[in-house]
Amino acid sequence: MSKGGRFNTTRVIAAAAALVLVGVALSVSVEPVFLIAVLFVLVVPFEKAMPRHKGQRVRRPAIGTDLAHGLVTPIVAPAGLVVAGALGVFSLAWLPGLALRPLVGQIPSLAQMLLGLVLFDLLIYWTHRFSHEVPFLWRFHAIHHSTETLDWVSGLRGHPFDGVILAPAFVFLLAAGFSPEYAGAITVIQILSGLFLHANVRWRLRPLHRLIITPEFHHWHHTNEPTAMHSNYSVFLPIWDIAFGTYFMPANRRPETYGVDEYIPSGVVGQLLWPLRGIGNPLVRVGRGLSHPIRSLRWLGAQVRVLLGQMQRSALRDTGNVTGTVPHPPRRPDRPSASTRVLVSTSPPR
Numbered sequence: 437m438s439k440g441g442r443f444n445t446t447r448v449i450a451a452a453a454a455l456v457l458v459g460v461a462l463s464v465s466v467e468p469v470f471l472i473a474v475l476f477v478l479v480v481p482f483e484k485a486m487p488r489h490k491g492q493r494v495r496r497p498a499i500g501t502d503l504a505h506g507l508v509t510p511i512v513a514p515a516g517l518v519v520a521g522a523l524g525v526f527s528l529a530w531l532p533g534l535a536l537r538p539l540v541g542q543i544p545s546l547a548q549m550l551l552g553l554v555l556f557d558l559l560i561y562w563t564h565r566f567s568h569e570v571p572f573l574w575r576f577h578a579i580h581h582s583t584e585t586l587d588w589v590s591g592l593r594g595h596p597f598d599g600v601i602l603a604p605a606f607v608f609l610l611a612a613g614f615s616p617e618y619a620g621a622i623t624v625i626q627i628l629s630g631l632f633l634h635a636n637v638r639w640r641l642r643p644l645h646r647l648i649i650t651p652e653f654h655h656w657h658h659t660n661e662p663t664a665m666h667s668n669y670s671v672f673l674p675i676w677d678i679a680f681g682t683y684f685m686p687a688n689r690r691p692e693t694y695g696v697d698e699y700i701p702s703g704v705v706g707q708l709l710w711p712l713r714g715i716g717n718p719l720v721r722v723g724r725g726l727s728h729p730i731r732s733l734r735w736l737g738a739q740v741r742v743l744l745g746q747m748q749r750s751a752l753r754d755t756g757n758v759t760g761t762v763p764h765p766p767r768r769p770d771r772p773s774a775s776t777r778v779l780v781s782t783s784p785p786r
């Protein structure tokens with residue numbers, strides 16, 4: 437078979453797998469259809485009236501992939517919730533929460549809510565920054581950043597294991613004494629407001645630039661321009677980017693191109709599987725862990741040390757210019773860096 441023939445066959449199989457996945461998801465729940473309809477009604481009129489990139493059509497390339505990410509949520513989100521629960525516990529974010537609990541209980545309720553928002557945003561700033569600057573986390577977050585068009589629907593593209601970065605902040609709020617309803621409301625507001633930040637609208641909202649994030653702030657976060665990479669990590673308040681040296685909002689120009697410079701499959705099924713390459717079967721890993729517990733714990737400890745070392749380098753990197761000194765996460769995931777290889781090694785734990 438010719439190379440072109442293989443290419444087409446692969447695309448046909450990927451499209452068929454995506455259709456099956458979407459079909460199964462719709463049989464579980466049609467709620468995402470309503471969310472997509474609401475996004476369309478609320479955002480597209482503004483994109484038509486005040487487009488940031490003129491001439492960008494609603495039916496643009498890869499819109500099917502972004503829509504499919506939204507539609508398959510009912511069947512992939514539960515896997516993300518399981519990982520989120522584990523991350524919430526093992527991140528130990530509840531420890532500083534417990535330490536703050538007596539203080540939180542003593543302040544008035546309005547101040548309490550503001551404090552909760554600021555602290556939530558601080559934690560998300562760091563988990564989001566690590567998602568970009570720690571290679572193993574970037575492989576999941578890169579799916580969200582792989583869209584080359586920002587509009588009403590591109591915020592739906594994301595891996596379910598990438599969304600788990602909200603878990604430490606959520607657990608922190610609960611441990612600090614904030615109600616589950618409040619912590620849940622902030623999380624939902626973050627997710628929904630995040631969808632609007634991708635809209636193709638030309639509002640600059642300059643007076644708000646340093647107070648609250650805007651579509652322009654998040655568009656800079658999505659650009660693949662080298663000078664702007666590793667910037668604008670906050671999800672509510674730019675104050676954290678200003679404080680930690682990653683704020684990037686030039687007054688005289690605006691982002692033109694978006695996406696990542698590495699290979700990411702084009703369809704939803706490929707994008708869901710791509711970050712898992714090389715990780716192996718988790719059940720086999722658990723089986724090995726049970727039969728060789730000491731060796732497995734040593735192996736796990738080594739992985740955690742690698743991750744913590746990369747987080748430390750990210751936290752301490754020079755942000756004198758925004759791009760800093762940290763090299764971008766691996767451009768060629770098929771040839772991962774040594775540190776990435778350690779984290780995805782399929783060899784038995786030693």
Ligand SMILES: [Zn+2]
Nearest residue numbers: 564568577657
């Ligand atoms: Zn990001």
Ligand SMILES: [Zn+2]
Nearest residue numbers: 580634654658
């Ligand atoms: Zn985004």
